[in-house]
Amino acid sequence: MTTRTLAVVSAGLSTPSSTRLLADRLTAATVAALRERGDDATVEVVELRTHARDLADDVVTGFANESLRAAIDTVTGADGLIAVTPVFSASYSGLFKTFFDVLDKDSLTGTPVLLGATAGTARHSLVIEHAMRPLFAYLRAVPAPTGVFAASEDWAGAGGVDAELARRIDRAAGELADLVAGRPAGKRPVDPFADVPSFEELLRGH
C-alpha cells in the first residue's frame, strides 16, 4: 500500500467557513476514494488566513518567511492538491491568488488538483471554469475534470449537504484519486542548481 500525501489549501476567512467545510468534504471523499484504490493518504491542511501577513510580506520582500515556507513546501511536495476558495468579486479571492503568485511557477507542474469554490449564490458557479482552471493551466498542474462549486443553498439538504452536491463531491474525489493513484510516488521539488549548464555551454557561440 502506497501512502500518498494530500495538501489542502483553503482560503476561507470565517470560522466556521463554508470554504473549509467544502475542503473537508472533498478531502474525506478523496481519502476514501484512494483507499478504494489501495492507497493510504496523509492530509495536511494549509489555512491561508493564518498566512495572510506572511503572504503580504513575501509580496514586498520577494521571499517566504519560515512559517510560509513550511506551507509552501507542504503544497509543492504533495502528491495531490485540493484547492478551495471563496468567490470574491466574481473570482477567486485575492488571498488565494497571492498564495499561488508566490509559488515558483514550476513547482506544481504535473500535480493533480481538485478545484473547489464557494459563494453565497449559484450565479458564481462558473468561477471554477473561467478563473481557477486557467490559473492551474498556467502552473501546468493537472486539474480533475470535475470542479466542485457550492452555494449557500447546497448546504441545505438532509445531513447538511444537498444530494446533488454530495454526488459531485464523490465524482470529483474519484477523479482526483485516479490521477494521484496513477502517478509515481515521491515527487521531487524543482532544484534550480541541478541543471545549470556548464560555462562552456553558456559561452557557446560567443
Added chain:
Amino acid sequence: MQFGVFSVSDITTDPTNGRTPGEAERIQAIVTIAKKAEEVGLDVFALGEHHNPPFFSSSPTTTLAYIAAQTTTLQLSTATTLITTNDPVKIAEDYAMLQHLAGGRVDLMMGRGNTGPVYPWFGQDIRNGLPLAVENYALLRRLWDEDVVDWQGQFRTPLQGFTSTPRPLDGVPPFVWHGSIRSPQIAEQAAYYGDGFFHNHIFWPKEHTARMVEFYRRRFEHHGHGSADQAIVGLGGQVFMRRNSQDAVREFRPYFDNAPVYGHGPSLEDFSRETPLTVGSPQQVIERTLGFREYVGDYQRQLFLIDHAGLPLKTVLEQLDMLGEEVVPVLRREFAALKPAHVPDAPTHASRVAARQASLEEVSA
C-alpha cells in the same frame, strides 16, 4: 580579510522629518562617506550604478576617481557595474583609466541589473540579461587580456584590430567579482574565470547565500582554480548600531519601515530574524557577522550597507566610527585567527602583479 561599505546611491526622503537631500548634497555626502571609511581604517568603498531616479550614481568611475584623488589606501569597487547594458569596450576603457589614476586600488563587481525599463534605454532587452552578461564579459576579458582584439558577437558591432586604451596598469587588469542573488549561472561564470563571487546577503534569508556560495566554491574547484575553500567570496550585510541595542532599534525602525526595497512589509524584528540584517549594539554586530563564516566558509571581503533609506549623513558617519573603532578591529582579529593558511586573502593589485611576475619567471625558467 577586507572590510568596507557599499552604497546603492539612493536619494531617499528621511522618514523622520520629511527632508529629501538634493543631488548635490547627496553626491558630496558619498565622497565624505568614502573618505571617512579610509580614515576609520576600513579597506573598501564600493558604489552602485543606476540610470534612473531615485539613484544618482550613473557615472561611478567619475565619482571613484574623485575619491581616489583624496584617499591613499582605500580600495575602490563597484556594487555593481552593469555588464548587460554597458558597452564592454567602455567598461574596459573606463576602469583601466580609473585603475591608472588610482594607482591600482580598483576592482569591480559585475551585476546584470534587474530593472526592466533600463535595458531599452541602452538598446537592450532584459530577456537577454544572461546572454548579455556572458557575451559582454567574455569580450571585456579579451579587451583587457589581449592587446589587439578581433571579435564578433551577437549584441555589439564587431571589432577589427581593436586595442582598448589605456592598457591595464602593469599588465594586470582589475580583479573582478560577480554579484548575483539567485542566478546559479552567474556563480558558474565567476567560477569558470576564477573570479570572485559576491552575494548581496541583505534582502533574503541566509540559506540563499549559503546555497549560491557553496555552488560557486564547488564549480571553482571543478574549473581548476584551486580547492573549493580557496575560492574568493564576498558578502554584503546591513547593520545599524547604537551603544544600547534598544536605542538602535528605536532609531532605525522608521527608516526600516519606509525603506524603498523592503519597507511596508515585515516588521524589523521579523526581517532581522529572517535575513542577515542586524540592528543593535556593536557587540551584536560582531557576533552576527562572525556567524556568517559558519555558512559560507572563510571568506575574503565583507561590505556593509549603512547609508540608504534616507539616513542622514551625520548618522552614517557615526556608524562608520563604530565600525572602525569597535567592530572591524575585533572582526579582523577573530576572522584571521580562524582562517587556515592555505585560504588566500582578497586579491589586490600588488598581489596580482606579484603573481603575474611569478608566472612569467616560471615560464622563462
